[in-house]
Amino acid sequence: xxxxxxxxxxxxxxxxxxxxxxxxxxxxxxxxxxxxxxxxxxxxxxxxxxxxxxxxxxxxxxxxxxxxxxxxxxxxxxxxxxxxxxxxxxxxxxxxxxxxxxxxxxxxxxxxxxxxxxxxxxxxxxxxxxxxxxxxxxxxxxxxxxxxxxxxxxxxxxxxxxxxxxxxxxxxxxxxxxxxxxxxxxxxxxxxxxxxxxxxxxxxxxxxxxxxxxxxxxxxxxxxxxxxxxxxxxxxxxxxxxxxxxxxxxxxxxxxxxxxxxxxxxxxxxxxxxxxxxxxxxxxxxxxxxxxxxxxxxxxxxxxxxxxxxxxxxxxxxxxxxxxxxxxxxxxxxxxxxxxxxxxxxxxxxxxxxxxxxxxxxxxxxxxxxxxxxxx
Amino acid sequence: xxxxxxxxxxxxxxxxxxxxxxxxxxxxxxxxxxxxxxxxxxxxxxxxxxxxxxxxxxxxxxxxxxxxxxxxxxxxxxxxxxxxxxxxxxxxxxxxxxxxxxxxxxxxxxxxxxxxxxxxxxxxxxxxxxxxxxxxxxxxxxxxxxxxxxxxxxxxxxxxxxxxxxxxxxxxxxxxxxxxxxxxxxxxxxxxxxxxxxxxxxxxxxxxxxxxxxxxxxxxxxxxxxxxxxxxxxxxxxxxxxxxxxxxxxxxxxxxxxxxxxxxxxxxxxxxxxxxxxxxxxxxxxxxxxxxxxxxxxxxxxxxxxxxxxxxxxxxxxxxxxxxxxxxxxxxxxxxxxxxxxxxxxxxxxxxxxxxxxxxxxxxxxxxxxxxxxxx
Numbered sequence: 001x002x003x004x005x006x007x008x009x010x011x012x013x014x015x016x017x018x019x020x021x022x023x024x025x026x027x028x029x030x031x032x033x034x035x036x037x038x039x040x041x042x043x044x045x046x047x048x049x050x051x052x053x054x055x056x057x058x059x060x061x062x063x064x065x066x067x068x069x070x071x072x073x074x075x076x077x078x079x080x081x082x083x084x085x086x087x088x089x090x091x092x093x094x095x096x097x098x099x100x101x102x103x104x105x106x107x108x109x110x111x112x113x114x115x116x117x118x119x120x121x122x123x124x125x126x127x128x129x130x131x132x133x134x135x136x137x138x139x140x141x142x143x144x145x146x147x148x149x150x151x152x153x154x155x156x157x158x159x160x161x162x163x164x165x166x167x168x169x170x171x172x173x174x175x176x177x178x179x180x181x182x183x184x185x186x187x188x189x190x191x192x193x194x195x196x197x198x199x200x201x202x203x204x205x206x207x208x209x210x211x212x213x214x215x216x217x218x219x220x221x222x223x224x225x226x227x228x229x230x231x232x233x234x235x236x237x238x239x240x241x242x243x244x245x246x247x248x249x250x251x252x253x254x255x256x257x258x259x260x261x262x263x264x265x266x267x268x269x270x271x272x273x274x275x276x277x278x279x280x281x282x283x284x285x286x287x288x289x290x291x292x293x294x295x296x297x298x299x300x301x302x303x304x305x306x307x308x309x310x311x312x313x314x315x316x317x318x319x320x321x322x323x324x325x326x327x328x329x330x331x332x333x334x335x336x337x338x339x340x341x342x343x344x345x346x347x348x349x350x351x352x353x354x355x356x357x358x359x360x361x362x363x364x365x366x367x368x369x370x371x372x373x374x375x376x
Numbered sequence: 377x378x379x380x381x382x383x384x385x386x387x388x389x390x391x392x393x394x395x396x397x398x399x400x401x402x403x404x405x406x407x408x409x410x411x412x413x414x415x416x417x418x419x420x421x422x423x424x425x426x427x428x429x430x431x432x433x434x435x436x437x438x439x440x441x442x443x444x445x446x447x448x449x450x451x452x453x454x455x456x457x458x459x460x461x462x463x464x465x466x467x468x469x470x471x472x473x474x475x476x477x478x479x480x481x482x483x484x485x486x487x488x489x490x491x492x493x494x495x496x497x498x499x500x501x502x503x504x505x506x507x508x509x510x511x512x513x514x515x516x517x518x519x520x521x522x523x524x525x526x527x528x529x530x531x532x533x534x535x536x537x538x539x540x541x542x543x544x545x546x547x548x549x550x551x552x553x554x555x556x557x558x559x560x561x562x563x564x565x566x567x568x569x570x571x572x573x574x575x576x577x578x579x580x581x582x583x584x585x586x587x588x589x590x591x592x593x594x595x596x597x598x599x600x601x602x603x604x605x606x607x608x609x610x611x612x613x614x615x616x617x618x619x620x621x622x623x624x625x626x627x628x629x630x631x632x633x634x635x636x637x638x639x640x641x642x643x644x645x646x647x648x649x650x651x652x653x654x655x656x657x658x659x660x661x662x663x664x665x666x667x668x669x670x671x672x673x674x675x676x677x678x679x680x681x682x683x684x685x686x687x688x689x690x691x692x693x694x695x696x697x698x699x700x701x702x703x704x705x706x707x708x709x710x711x712x713x714x715x716x717x718x719x720x721x722x723x724x725x726x727x728x729x730x731x732x733x734x735x736x737x738x739x740x741x742x743x744x745x746x747x748x749x750x751x752x
Contacts, residue, residue: 128631188615188638192607195639196600198632199646203596205581220579224572228604231568236699239564245669255504256574256659260666262564263571270575283632290636293621320696323612 009076009084011068013039013107016144021116025137031127035116038141039064039107040099043083044091046147052374053147054089055138056098057155057162060229060285061277063106066098067091081359088363089370094151101162102137103129103285105278112213112278122280123210129284131158131292135165139173149173152370156180156355157322158289164330168294171307176373178366180314181355183326184294184333190321193232194286197225201279210280222279223270230269235318235351300333310376311341312369314362316354342369385452385460387444389415389483392520397492401513407503411492414517415440415483416475419459420467422523428750429523430465431514432474433531433538436605436661437653439482442474443467457735464739465746470527477538478513479505479661481654488589488654498656499586505660507534507668511541515549525549528746532556532731533698534665540706544670547683552749554742556690557731559702560670560709566697569608570662573601577655586656598655599646606645611694611727676709686752687717688745690738692730718745 017037019025024034041064046053056066056079067083069076083089083096100108103126111126118125142150153166153174160182167177183190204221206212234242243262258264295303311334315327324345334341346361348354355362393413395401400410417440422429432442432455443459445452459465459472476484479502487502494501518526529542529550536558543553559566580597582588610618619638634640671679687710691703700721710717722737724730731738 124631185621187612188619188621188636189607189610189612191621191636192603192615192638192642195634195636195642196603196607199596199603199643200576200579200600202632203576203600204579220575224576224579224600227568227572227575231565231572234565236563236565239568243564245561245564245567255500256578256663258571260564260567260571262568266568266571267575287632 009068010071011041011043011065011077012070013041013064015039015107016141018140018144027127027133028130029128033109033127036102036109036137037107037113038099038109038137040097040141041065041067041077042145043067043096044094046095046145050147051149051151052093053095053097053142053145053150054152054154054370055142055150055166056083056089056096057138057153057159058098058101059155059157059159060289062159063104064098064100064108065106067096078356082363082366088359088367089154090367093374094370097142097145099138099141101134101285103134103281103288105281108137110278111210111280111284121213123213124280126280126284128287130288131161131165132169134288135162135169138162138166139170142173149175152176152178152373154178154180154366155182157182157352158285158292161289161292161294164294167307167309168303171309174307174309175376176310176312176369178312178314178369179327179330180362181316181319181322181327181352183322184300184330186290186292187326191290193228193321194290197228198283198286200224200228201282207279212279217274218279219271219274222274222277222282223267225282226273227266227270230266232321233351233353235320235349237318238349238351238353241349300329301336304333304337304339307337307339309339310373311339312365313341313343314355314365315345316348316350316352316358317345318349319352319354321352385444386447387417387419387441387453388446389417389440391415391483392517394516394520403503403509404506405504409485409503412478412485412513413483413489414475414485414513416473416517417441417443417453418521419443419472420470422471422521426523427525427527428469429471429473429518429521429526430528430530430746431518431526431542432459432465432472433514433529433535434474434477435531435533435535436665438535439480440474440476440484441482443472454732458739458742464735464743465530466743469750470746473518473521475514475517477510477661479510479657479664481657484513486654487586487656487660497589499589500656502656502660504663506664507537507541508545510664511538511545514538514542515546525551528552528554528749530554530556530742531558533558533728534661534668537665537668537670540670543683543685544679547685550685551752552686552688552745554688554690554745555703555706556738557692557695557698557703557728559698560676560706562666562668563702567666569604569697570666573604574659574662576600576604577658583655588655593650594655595647595650598650598653598658599643601658602649603642603646606642608697609727609729611696611725613694614725614727614729617725676705677712680709680713680715683713683715685715686749687715688741689717689719690731690741691721692724692726692728692734693721694725695728695730697728
C-alpha cells in the first residue's frame with residue numbers, strides 16, 4: 001500500500017520547446033527570443049472534454065515541481081499540501097499543470113540558458129521580460145497540451161500576478177481565477193525591497209555584470225538578497241513565536257557572528273539559496289514583478305471588464321508585503337466590472353508565507369470554489 | 377535682523393575627554409577602553425540651580441549637532457525644528473545638551489578612532505558596546521558639565537532606548553523621560569533588518585574585516601545597508617505619496633538601472649551615506665541596538681519600579697519598524713510600576729521617520745510636558 005502510494009506520487013519534469021528561429025517569441029519589450037524550452041509537470045488526467053485543466057503558477061523562486069516526489073528525493077513539490085488525490089486541488093478530478101516561468105532557472109529558458117547565437121549563457125543578453133511574457137509562454141504550453149480553456153488559474157504572490165494577467169490577456173480561456181496574497185500593481189515599497197536585493201547581487205564583485213557562469217558565483221550578494229526576502233515573507237508575530245530573542249548556543253569569537261536565532265535562520269536561508277537559484281534569474285524575475293502594473297494607467301476595472309472568469313481572491317491579515325488592501329482593490333475592480341468575485345481575508349500569523357503554509361482554511365475555500373466552477 | 381538670527385544660531389561642537397589610562401572606562405562586556413572623547417553641543421543657558429538641563433539623545437546615524445548651524449553650513453542640526461528659542465524644546469528656558477554616542481563616528485570615540493595602543497584606527501579591536509555603555513559615557517559628560525540631575529532625557533528610535541536606559545541606570549538623576557518611537561526590547565524583526573545591513577557591509581570585499589581605513593571603503597555594502605534602513609523608516613502610504621510608480625526621466629541603457637523614482641531615492645540615500653558614516657560604526661551601533669533588552673529576563677515593570685521619573689511616551693500609527701504596541705508595552709510597565717506616565721499615539725503617515733518630521737503635534741506634547749515637569 002505504502003509502495004503503491006509512493007509510486008503514484010513519483011512525478012517527472014517534462015520539457016516543451018518552441019519558438020525556434022526564425023519563428024522566435026517576441027517579448028513585450030519587442031526583443032526576439034528563441035528557441036524557448038519550458039519545464040513543466042502535470043498531475044492527474046485530462047478528461048475527454050478537456051475541461052478539467054488547472055494551471056498552477058509559482059512565485060518568485062518556485063518551479064514546475066509543485067507536487068509529488070522526484071525519484072530519489074525526500075522533499076515533495078512546493079505545494080504538495082494543496083495538490084494531490086483527495087487534496088484541495090484534487091488530482092482525482094482535475095488535470096493540474098505547473099511550469100517554470102520564463103526567465104527562471106529550473107528548466108525553462110532564462111539568463112543561465114545557453115544563447116544559441118554565442119554558445120554561452122545569455123547573462124545580461126537575455127531580454128527584459130514581463131509577467132505578460134511569462135503568461136504568453138504558458139499559453140503556448142497549454143496549446144501544446146491540447147487545452148483550449150482552463151478550468152482555473154491559481155497562484156500566490158507573483159504567481160497571483162500571472163493569474164491576473166491570464167484573465168486580462170486570455171479572458172475567454174480562463175473559467176475561474178484564484179489570485180492569492182498578491183497585487184494588481186507593484187507598490188513602491190515592494191519595488192524598494194526588490195531593488196535592495198538586486199543591488200546586493202550586483203554589488204558582489206563575483207557578479208561581473210552577469211558573466212559569472214563557470215567562475216565563482218555572487219553567493220554573498222544573493223545571500224543578502226534572500227535574507228531581505230525572507231524578512232518580508234514573515235510577520236512580526238511569527239518571528240516572535242519562531243525566534244523571539246533566543247541566542248544560538250554556539251557563540252563564536254568573531255564580534256559580528258550571528259548570535260540571535262533569527263540571524264542564524266536568515267544566514268541559513270541566504271547561504272543555501274545560491275545552491276538552487278541563479279542570481280541573474282533573481283534580477284530578471286524581480287524586475288518583471290516590479291514592472292507589473294495590470295491597469296497600466298487605465299482603471300483596473302476597465303482591464304477586467306468583459307471577462308467571464310469567476311474570481312476567488314484570498315489574502316492574509318498578517319501579510320505586510322502584499323497586504324490585504326491590495327487584494328481588496330482587485331475585489332473592488334471585479335465588482336465594478338460586474339465580475340463574479342469572492343474575497344476572503346484569512347486570519348493567519350504567518351505573514352506572506354501563509355499562502356504556502358495555511359492549508360486548512362485556504363484549502364477548504366479553494367476546494368469548494370473549484371467544485372462549483374467545475375459544475376458551471 | 378536676519379543677520380542677528382543667523383549669528384544666534386551659529387553653534388559649535390565641543391569635546392570632552394576622560395578615562396585616560398590607567399583609569400579606563402569598563403564596558404558592559406568587561407573590556408577596558410580609554411581615553412574616550414565625547415563630541416557634544418549645548419544650546420541655551422544652564423540656570424543657577426542647574427535644574428533646567430535637558431539631554432537629547434540621537435538615533436542610529438545622528439550626531440551631536442542637533443540644532444542651529446555650523447559656520448559655513450546651510451543645513452541646520454537634525455532636530456532643529458524642535459530645539460531653539462521659542463521652539464518646543466525651548467532654549468530660552470532650557471539648557472539642552474546633545475552628544476554623539478560611544479562607538480559613533482562624529483567626534484566621539486568609535487572604531488574609526490585611533491587606538492592609542494597601536495597608533496592605527498581601532499577597527500574590530502574596538503570593544504562591543506551596549507546602549508548602557510553609551511548612557512554611562514553620557515553620564516560622565518553630564519557630571520563634567522556640573523549637572524547632577526537632568527530635567528529631561530528625550531530621544532527617538534535608538535535615542536529612545538537610551539532614554540529608557542537612563543531611567544534604569546540613573547533613576548535619581550532623571551526627572552522626566554520622553555522615549556519616542558522606540559522599544560524596550562529589540563524584536564527579531566528589528567534584529568533581522570539590522571543583520572541584513574551588517575551582512576551587506578561585511579560582504580563588501582573592501583570591508584577587509586574592518587581594516588579598510590586609508591584604502592577603498594566598503595561603499596557598496598554600506599549603501600545597500602542604508603537602502604534597507606530607509607525602507608524601514610518610511611510607511612507604505614508615505615512611499616505611495618512620495619514616489620508612487622513614477623519613472624525617472626533618464627532611462628539608461630543598462631537593464632537594471634533604477635527606473636522607478638523610489639529606486640533613485642534609495643540609491644541617492646545609499647550612495648551618499650558613505651560620505652558621512654563609518655561602516656564599522658554601523659556594525660557596532662546596530663549590534664548595540666539589537667542587544668538592547670531593558671528587562672533582560674526580568675519583567676519590564678520591575679526594572680522601572682522605584683523610579684521617580686515622569687514619562688511622556690510617543691508613538692506613530694504608521695511606524696512599522698517600532699510599531700505602537702512596543703510603546704504601549706513601555707506604558708503598561710510604567711503604570712504597573714506606579715510611574716506617572718502619559719502615552720500618546722500620533723496619527724502620521726511618515727512611518728518611523730515621523731519622529732523627525734512631525735513637529736506640530738509632537739512639539740505641542742513635548743512643550744507642555746516639559747513646562748509641567750519644570751514646575752515640579
